Amino acid sequence: RLGIRMLAEHHLALHKVTPGHIGVITTKLSPAQTVSECSLFAKSQCERRYGRSPELEVTGHTSPAFPYFAMPLQYMLEEVLKNAMRATAEHHRHATTLPPVVATICSNDADFSIRVSDQGGGIRTEQMPRIYEYMFTTSDERSAATQSSIQESSSG
Numbered sequence: 001r002l003g004i005r006m007l008a009e010h011h012l013a014l015h016k017v018t019p020g021h022i023g024v025i026t027t028k029l030s031p032a033q034t035v036s037e038c039s040l041f042a043k044s045q046c047e048r049r050y051g052r053s054p055e056l057e058v059t060g061h062t063s064p065a066f067p068y069f070a071m072p073l074q075y076m077l078e079e080v081l082k083n084a085m086r087a088t089a090e091h092h093r094h095a096t097t098l099p100p101v102v103a104t105i106c107s108n109d110a111d112f113s114i115r116v117s118d119q120g121g122g123i124r125t126e127q128m129p130r131i132y133e134y135m136f137t138t139s140d141e142r143s144a145a146t147q148s149s150i151q152e153s154s155s156g
Contacts (some may be wrong), residue, residue: 002072002075006024006069006071006072009023009024009071010023010024010025011023022067024069024070024071025067025068025069026067026068026069026070027067028065028066028067029065029066029067029068029070029073030063030064030065031064031066031073031105031107031112031114032058032062032063032105034070034073034074034077035056035058035077035081035103035105035114036056036058037074038074038077038078038081039056039081039101039103041078041081041082042078042081042082042084042085043056043085045082045085045086046082046085046086046089049086049089050086050089050090050093052089052098053085053089053098054084054085054088054089054098054099054100054101054118055098055100055101056081056100056101056102056103057100057101057102057103058102058103058105059102059103059104059105060104060105060106060107061105061106061107061112062105064107064112066107066112077114077116080116081101081103081116083120084101084116084117084118084120085101085118086120086139087118087120087121087138088101088118088119088120090120090121090139090140091119091120091121092119099118099119101116101117101118102116102117102118103115103116103117104117123138124138
């Protein structure tokens with residue numbers, strides 16, 4: 001679905017002039033700025049649910065900019081950052097301060113990668129066989145009954 005949506009939006013965007021863009025391609029996308037902007041959504045969700053959120057530290061190659069599709073990158077970053085902040089807030093729920101979530105950007109002339117690191121406790125070994133299941137989560141907010149009903153409906 002995401003690929004078809006991107007193609008359709010790109011086709012439509014090619015018919016209008018937007019500075020800094022060719023269709024939906026941002027001609028000078030800053031990975032560091034994109035990570036920072038996406039963290040605002042994740043922080044607000046975390047603060048709404050837990051009353052606080054970890055800070056985000058952006059490290060590494062923070063100045064390069066590349067031509068790139070912003071939409072899928074933003075979607076992925078918002079999900080990854082939201083998960084990292086949630087896990088950190090839950091794992092450190094009794095601590096007075098939360099450790100930061102760290103986004104490290106590595107780049108060269110052609111590519112970039114973004115690593116998001118948190119201190120959210122990880123996935124327990126017994127949960128590993130289920131990580132690719134459609135509604136799987138390590139979130140504390142799901143009750144055993146909810147998990148059970150999801151498993152029953154997906155196996156039927």
